[in-house]
Amino acid sequence: MQQPPARVRILDAAHELMLTVGLARATTKEIARAAGCSEAALYKHFTGKEELFIRVLAERLPRLTPLLRSLAAEPGQGTLQENLTEIARQAALFYEQSFPIAASLYAETQLKRRHDDAMREMGYGPHRPIEDLAAYLRAEQDLGRVARDADPYAAASLLLGACAQRAFAYDATPDATRPEVDDFAARLARTLLAGIAGLPGSTGSAGTEGAPGPG
Structure with missing residues (x-):
């Protein structure tokens, strides 16, 4: 089965981690690991955790x-x-x-x-x-x-x-x-x-x- 695009996986992982460990402890490194990609790949789609937080609010809630x-x-x-x-x-x-x-x-x-x-x-x-x-x-x-x-x-x-x-x-x-x-x-x-x-x-x-x- 084909994986969802990296951006979707990153947002899903960010959403899950922000809910379970909190925004302060959800690092970009942990988010990237949970999404199955490198931290560098994460930064190709998002400028950082701040943008990820906003995109989660806008697209996942x-x-x-x-x-x-x-x-x-x-x-x-x-x-x-x-x-x-x-x-x-x-x-x-x-x-x-x-x-x-x-x-x-x-x-x-x-x-x-x-x-x-x-x-x-x-x-x-x-x-x-x-x-x-x-x-x-x-x-x-x-x-x-x-x-x-x-x-x-x-x-x-x-x-x-x-x-x-x-x-x-x-x-x-x-x-x-x-x-x-x-x-x-x-x-x-x-x-x-x-x-x-x-x-x-x-x-x-x-x-x-x-x-x-x-x-």
């Missing part, structure tokens, strides 16, 4: 950014509740899978600084999903499906912040169980929509969603 950008490019499709529920579901899964990888960054200041610099250079960063979701909500606001006085950036921060919290906030509960992702996403979207659509308990139905509320 739930595709949150493409979803947000596609919705922003074509606002008005589907209902807001359906769209926000899918965004919340993808975001919850993304943070659930990325948090164990990224957590070790915060234990080493210099490592985090290098990764922050690399993300800036490549146009990535944890702020981007918030900006992309805010852009989508502004586009819906322009169509009248989000209340005129709603704050898209604050709404985006609330939704994604809750999804990020789900990744670790429930580990200390008695049964250490996260809320089930589909139910969590639906409840979160419904609650957020009730605020930004200006209609308490709004379901985002075609005839009423986003209508400005009184006042």
